[in-house]
Every structure is written in C-alpha cells, then in structure tokens.
Amino acid sequence: MKIALVSTFVPFVKGGARNIVEWLEYVLRNEGHQVEVIYLPEVDSPATLYQQMAAFRWIDLSAADRVICFRPQAHLIQHHHKILWFIHHVRAFYDLWDNDLYRGCPNDENHRGFRKALHETDTAAISEAKRVFTNSKVVSARLKRFNNVDSEVLYPPVFQSERFFCRHYNDEIVYVCRVEHHKRQHLLINAIALTKTNVRLRICGSSFDSGYPNELRRQIAALGVEHKVRLDDRWISEEEKVDILADCLAVAYLPEDEDSYGYPSVEGSHASKAIITTSDSGGVLELVVDGVNGFIAEPNPQALASTMDKLFSDRQMARTMGESARNRLDEIKISWSHVLERLLA
Numbered sequence: 001m002k003i004a005l006v007s008t009f010v011p012f013v014k015g016g017a018r019n020i021v022e023w024l025e026y027v028l029r030n031e032g033h034q035v036e037v038i039y040l041p042e043v044d045s046p047a048t049l050y051q052q053m054a055a056f057r058w059i060d061l062s063a064a065d066r067v068i069c070f071r072p073q074a075h076l077i078q079h080h081h082k083i084l085w086f087i088h089h090v091r092a093f094y095d096l097w098d099n100d101l102y103r104g105c106p107n108d109e110n111h112r113g114f115r116k117a118l119h120e121t122d123t124a125a126i127s128e129a130k131r132v133f134t135n136s137k138v139v140s141a142r143l144k145r146f147n148n149v150d151s152e153v154l155y156p157p158v159f160q161s162e163r164f165f166c167r168h169y170n171d172e173i174v175y176v177c178r179v180e181h182h183k184r185q186h187l188l189i190n191a192i193a194l195t196k197t198n199v200r201l202r203i204c205g206s207s208f209d210s211g212y213p214n215e216l217r218r219q220i221a222a223l224g225v226e227h228k229v230r231l232d233d234r235w236i237s238e239e240e241k242v243d244i245l246a247d248c249l250a251v252a253y254l255p256e257d258e259d260s261y262g263y264p265s266v267e268g269s270h271a272s273k274a275i276i277t278t279s280d281s282g283g284v285l286e287l288v289v290d291g292v293n294g295f296i297a298e299p300n301p302q303a304l305a306s307t308m309d310k311l312f313s314d315r316q317m318a319r320t321m322g323e324s325a326r327n328r329l330d331e332i333k334i335s336w337s338h339v340l341e342r343l344l345a
Contacts, residue, residue, distance in 0.1 A: 001344070002034045004061050006077050007070035008042040013208065017071045017087055019263065020135075023159040024068070024343075027336045036064070042073060044090050046105055046114050049073075053121065068343060075125045083343060084129045085154060088139055088259045093118050094146055123147040133342065136260040136283035154342050155334045158263055163238070164270035167246040169318050172202045172230075173276065173308055174248040176241055177264045179207040179216070179233050182256045184299075186219055187278075191304035193223040199312035200228050204244065206235045245271035249318055250311050252276040253284055254299070261287040269293070269329050274321035276307055287332070293325035 005028075007021050021037060028035045038061075042052050056076040061067050067079040071087050089095070093115045096102040105111045126132060126149050133154040134140045143149045158164075177183050185203050192201045207213050213233035220229050236244075245251065251268030253261075253275060260283040265275050269287070275294030277284045290296040295310070297303040311318045329335075 002065045004036045004064040004067045006038045006074045008040045020156045082129045084132045086134045138283045139259050157334050158266050161270045166272035169249050170247050172200045172248045174202045175252040176204045179205045190301035193225050194305035197309045197312040199308045202230045204232045204236045250274040254278040254281050258282040269325040272322035272326045293328045
C-alpha cells in the first residue's frame with residue numbers, strides 16, 4: 001500500500017510529535033508498505049495560521065492509497081481515504097483559551113471570532129476522515145467537547161521497545177524529558193529538598209533556550225541540594241537513555257495537564273521502573289494506577305518528597321511496581337502490532 005504520513009512541525013524544535021511519525025514510518029516500511037513522510041512547517045500565530053491552513057488544503061496527495069495525519073493542522077489535507085491519529089488541537093484556541101499565560105493573544109472580539117471560525121474549520125476537516133484516532137482519552141474528550149467528533153484511543157508505542165531493560169535499582173529518580181517550564185522539573189527540585197532519605201534526582205534533556213535550565217541551576221544552589229541533584233540539560237542520546245533507565249530507582253513524569261501519557265512514562269515502564277506523576281498531569285493518569293505501577297501525588301513538593309522517600313526506603317516495592325509498570329503496557333495494548341491493526345483496518 002502507498003501511505004503518506006502528514007504532520008506539521010515548528011522549525012528547529014524536535015519533540016515527541018516527530019517521533020510518532022518517524023517510528024510509524026519505520027514500522028510500515030518493515031511491513032512492506034511504500035511510505036512518504038510530509039512535514040509542513042506551521043507557526044500557531046493568528047496572523048498567519050489561516051494562510052497556512054489554506055495552503056495545506058491545496059496539497060495533492062492523490063497518488064497515495066491512504067493518508068495518515070498527525071499534528072495540527074495536518075488534518076486540513078484533502079484525501080479520499082484520510083485517517084487521523086490526532087495528537088492535539090491548537091490548544092491556545094481550545095482548552096487553554098481561558099489561561100492568559102498560554103493564550104498568547106488578547107481575549108477580544110476579533111480573536112474570539114478567529115477562535116470560533118477555527119473551531120468550525122477544524123470540525124469540518126476532521127469530519128472528512130474515514131477514522132479518527134487519538135493518543136489519549138484526554139484528547140478524545142476534547143474532540144467530543146469542542147468538535148462533537150467521536151474518536152478511538154490508540155496509544156503510541158515507543159520505538160524498538162526491546163532496547164529497554166532493567167539492570168539495577170539505584171538511588172536516583174530520573175526525569176528524561178525536554179527541560180521546559182510546563183514539564184515542571186522545578187517541582188521535583190523543591191521536593192528533593194524536603195526528602196528525609198538519601199534519594200537523589202537526575203534531570204536529563206534539552207531545552208528550547210537556556211532560560212529555564214538556568215532557573216533550575218539557581219534553584220538547586222539556593223536550596224543547597226547540589227549533592228542530591230544532577231542536571232544534564234542537553235540532548236540525551238537513545239543509548240544514554242537506555243543505560244540511565246536500566247539502573248534508576250524510578251522515573252518521574254509530571255507535566256502540567258498534558259495531552260498524553262508521555263514517552264518518558266512508557267520508556268520507564270519498558271525498563272520495569274515505577275512512575276511518579278501528579279494528579280493534574282493529564283494523559284499520564286491513563287497509564288499510572290496509583291500504588292500499583294507508580295504513585296500519583298498531589299502537585300506539591302511535600303507530597304512528591306514523601307513518594308520519593310517511599311521508593312528509596314522500600315526497594316522491593318520499587319521492584320514490584322516496576323514489574324507492574326511493564327505489565328500495564330500489555331493491559332492497555334501499547335504495541336505496534338495493535339497500532340497497525342487499527343490504522344490499516
């Protein structure tokens with residue numbers, strides 16, 4: 001089958017939205033399909049968003065037997081057999097509209113009209129699809145709420161999950177992720193200062209700029225926890241990641257109201273490590289069962305510190321939770337075989 005994978009990207013920013021496309025491309029090619037990957041540059045600015053959307057509408061992919069669209073606004077593509085693996089809306093004009101920090105434009109009559117028109121355009125384009133999948137229940141709920149579109153949750157697996165393994169349970173809680181404010185690494189640093197054991201924290205990942213990592217360094221120094229926190233604000237290779245996860249005590253993933261469970265959670269699970277998250281972290285709550293394959297703490301330093309101390313003090317519990325984390329992936333069908341079964345049905 002000739003399959004076109006279509007998504008958008010912000011130039012010079014690499015994240016999980018590209019992984020899902022590139023990993024699916026590899027799996028499809030391995031199954032004998034012809035695959036073209038098309039990335040469309042997009043910036044979510046009201047001044048230019050509609051011009052970009054209009055350009056997407058004119059793209060001719062009729063040579064493909066099937067088109068699978070991911071990141072917005074790729075769903076504007078026209079095709080007789082369009083499938084959506086919908087990752088998220090342009091959230092500033094959807095669920096984040098009432099948040100002044102994320103909206104990025106005035107809540108005035110002009111932008112409210114823009115928002116209304118965007119919702120209507122999205123609904124029409126999404127409704128053209130033969131099938132609509134999402135990466136989480138959170139995103140499915142938003143599609144129903146804002147666009148009145150039903151969808152099926154199809155959890156994205158990680159690439160070559162067999163790479164991950166468990167070698168040891170050391171003293172480190174590891175957070176391997178982009179180092180950005182909404183990922184809330186600062187919350188864990190505040191928490192480590194309140195721990196009563198010798199548990200340590202390791203933060204790994206690149207950042208859009210140096211601002212937030214520098215804030216974290218100042219925070220570490222101000223709290224006097226240099227001996228308990230390691231900050232590697234750089235791109236972590238896949239080989240390094242596998243090695244770090246093999247030895248850590250547990251993994252952490254506590255973004256603020258994120259769409260999906262996040263690859264760090266699944267990677268940690270494949271390495272048989274418990275997951276620490278928070279009650280307001282969004283899609284990760286679909287993966288973590290509190291007290292079974294990890295802990296769901298309240299989003300405050302004291303609650304997180306207590307959780308970290310529990311895992312440090314009871315290594316057998318950490319091991320048991322880690323084994324449950326690995327089993328949980330099978331329970332909710334996180335696998336490429338399931339993905340192909342659904343996308344190609």
